[in-house]
Amino acid sequence: MSHHKLEARSLYFSYPDGHEAVKNVSFTIYHGESVGLIGANGAGKSTLLMLLMGILFPSRGEVLVGDVRLTKKTLPAIRQRLGFVFQNPDDQLFMTTVYDDVAFGPRNYGLDEDEVKIRAEKALEMVGIPHLRDRAPFKLSGGEKRVAAIASVLSMQPDILIMDEPTSALDPKSRRRVINLLKNFEHTKIIASHDLDMVLETCRRVIVLNEGEIAADGITEEILFNKELLESCGLEIPLSLQNCPVCGTFKSHISHVKKWDLSFSCKCQD
Amino acid sequence: MSNIINSLYNIRLLDDLARKKTFIHSIHPLIKLLTTIVYVAVLASFERHEVSALLPFVFYPVFILSFAEIPVVPILKRVLLVEPLIIGIGILNPLFDNYIVVFGDIVVSRGWLTFLSIFIKCSLAVTVSILLVATTGMDRLAIALRMLKIPRIFALQLLLTYRYIWLLIEESLRMVRAYSLRAPGQKGVKINDLGSFLGQMLLRAFDRAQRIYQAMSLRGFTGEYNAGDVPKIKFRDFVYFAAWSLFFIIARIYNIAVLIGALFTGVGR
Ligand SMILES: Nc1ncnc2c1ncn2[C@@H]1O[C@H](COP(=O)(O)OP(=O)(O)OP(=O)(O)O)[C@@H](O)[C@H]1O
Ligand SMILES: [Mg+2]
Numbered sequence A: 001m002s003h004h005k006l007e008a009r010s011l012y013f014s015y016p017d018g019h020e021a022v023k024n025v026s027f028t029i030y031h032g033e034s035v036g037l038i039g040a041n042g043a044g045k046s047t048l049l050m051l052l053m054g055i056l057f058p059s060r061g062e063v064l065v066g067d068v069r070l071t072k073k074t075l076p077a078i079r080q081r082l083g084f085v086f087q088n089p090d091d092q093l094f095m096t097t098v099y100d101d102v103a104f105g106p107r108n109y110g111l112d113e114d115e116v117k118i119r120a121e122k123a124l125e126m127v128g129i130p131h132l133r134d135r136a137p138f139k140l141s142g143g144e145k146r147v148a149a150i151a152s153v154l155s156m157q158p159d160i161l162i163m164d165e166p167t168s169a170l171d172p173k174s175r176r177r178v179i180n181l182l183k184n185f186e187h188t189k190i191i192a193s194h195d196l197d198m199v200l201e202t203c204r205r206v207i208v209l210n211e212g213e214i215a216a217d218g219i220t221e222e223i224l225f226n227k228e229l230l231e232s233c234g235l236e237i238p239l240s241l242q243n244c245p246v247c248g249t250f251k252s253h254i255s256h257v258k259k260w261d262l263s264f265s266c267k268c269q270d
Numbered sequence B: 001m002s003n004i005i006n007s008l009y010n011i012r013l014l015d016d017l018a019r020k021k022t023f024i025h026s027i028h029p030l031i032k033l034l035t036t037i038v039y040v041a042v043l044a045s046f047e048r049h050e051v052s053a054l055l056p057f058v059f060y061p062v063f064i065l066s067f068a069e070i071p072v073v074p075i076l077k078r079v080l081l082v083e084p085l086i087i088g089i090g091i092l093n094p095l096f097d098n099y100i101v102v103f104g105d106i107v108v109s110r111g112w113l114t115f116l117s118i119f120i121k122c123s124l125a126v127t128v129s130i131l132l133v134a135t136t137g138m139d140r141l142a143i144a145l146r147m148l149k150i151p152r153i154f155a156l157q158l159l160l161t162y163r164y165i166w167l168l169i170e171e172s173l174r175m176v177r178a179y180s181l182r183a184p185g186q187k188g189v190k191i192n193d194l195g196s197f198l199g200q201m202l203l204r205a206f207d208r209a210q211r212i213y214q215a216m217s218l219r220g221f222t223g224e225y226n227a228g229d230v231p232k233i234k235f236r237d238f239v240y241f242a243a244w245s246l247f248f249i250i251a252r253i254y255n256i257a258v259l260i261g262a263l264f265t266g267v268g269r
Helices: A045-053 A074-077 A098-108 A113-127 A142-154 A172-184 A196-202 A220-224 A227-232 A252-256 B002-009 B013-018 B028-045 B052-066 B072-090 B094-096 B111-134 B138-148 B152-182 B189-219 B237-255 B256-265
Strands: A006-012 A020-029 A034-038 A060-065 A082-085 A159-166 A188-192 A205-210 A212-221 B100-103 B106-109
Touching: A006 A045, A006 A142, A020 A045, A020 A060, A034 A045, A034 A196, A045 A082, A045 A159, A045 A188, A060 A205, A074 A205, A082 A142, A098 A113, A098 A142, A098 A196, A113 A142, A113 A220, A142 A159, A142 A172, A172 A196, A188 A196, A196 A220, A205 A220, A205 A227, A212 A220, A212 A227, A220 A227, B013 B111, B013 B138, B028 B052, B028 B111, B028 B138, B028 B237, B072 B111, B094 B111, B100 B111, B106 B111, B111 B138, B138 B152
Parallel strands: A034 A188, A034 A205, A082 A159, A159 A188
Antiparallel strands: A006 A020, A006 A060, A205 A212, B100 B106
């Protein structure tokens, strides 16, 4: 389905203070792909996502969603198809109840209240927080806020889900929950993160950003195993792929990685 | 300083209260707004130094407090916050108006009566306004305003201001907390640091407001605020409005406090 395609064509962007945060970035993401966008702090991940969402406009180059070019005029129609989860859920949740926040998007698109209710409840169900519907968002825990923010985007039923650091500041249990959630989405998704283990589990393709430029773009396992590449971009091989902490030999579970199963399986434990 | 920080949690108390489901909460927002407007208008129409006739008007906030299950203390605290302002408005009266009024054995200056009158009126008006928000919620209040044909931009302005104010307060409380952790045993923010402190606060609040606005527009927000289904005005709502308005007007025309007093002492005026 070509209308779920997302394409960036040689994007450049400079902040008003002259800092060039994104340089010559091009890629195409097709329907159903899951793409991890990785890079060190300040590599330009958030900036790039904002360019894709039309929060910022590139100084050169263009973004195409489906076959439509992203401009101020096409923005409303395009935004309906992209769901963006902010790095900080506090920026996203501002209504008085979780339900109202999840219903905010659908209501803005003029759906009638019955349809809004169906969508909101479905979204809450999907992320597993129907019991939080009447709580005030600012009183939730960090992990609960995160999934609530994800639900508030899912209720709009976007074609493409774009997330900035979905697992940052989460405890292991909440992180696991978000990861499982992401793994089960059939959406086209783009996930910006430094959490390479999460990327390894949830994404099949990885784009590496380094100082605003694309340093690599390819299959997840190939890139995340490439120690040199990652280190030159200020990153590290994911923990789950590093040497076995018990015997020090390289973990022998590459075959498992392909099946998205990262259970620890060094020979020394047999 | 822990005091301020505790209040971080209570800041949105009114929002929480507005979500209760009592009889008062279920009254249509427009009706509650209109009732409050009538109440304040009638209060304002009283003689400058009227005091005893104001007493029946305490009944309305008390009624709401008890039937809407609103805790009294936090509401009073919020009223107390504006009290200095009210005192400031009224305090000149006793100074300039020395005319003496005699009630039986008691002699008072009319200036003090006027001050007391202003004080009671303003406190009552502030209380019912806070109660209106606490039983209706700002979102629904904005809908009520729209029903009164108040231009969209004003209703929206009110709503966003209300949202942003909490953000601003939260942001500053967080900064105060961070500051106090690194400046133990010190009261408040040092004057030397105040400049950059306030500057930071403003920038941060501005940034935050902008991100929230972005989040809103990403979810299709174009200026019309939709807060969901608005219930129809029911017969019950009309009765509520009519009954209270009648009560306010009767209490305006007849001094109920004096009438009741007369009933008990058997002395007519
Ligand atoms: N508002 C701004 N004004 C000027 N420069 C900015 C602004 N926001 C970000 N930058 C700069 O742009 C570069 C890219 O920032 P960006 O936020 O996109 O990085 P990031 O990859 O998301 O980093 P992180 O992993 O820390 O979230 C950084 O060098 C940053 O200093
Ligand atoms: Mg970022």
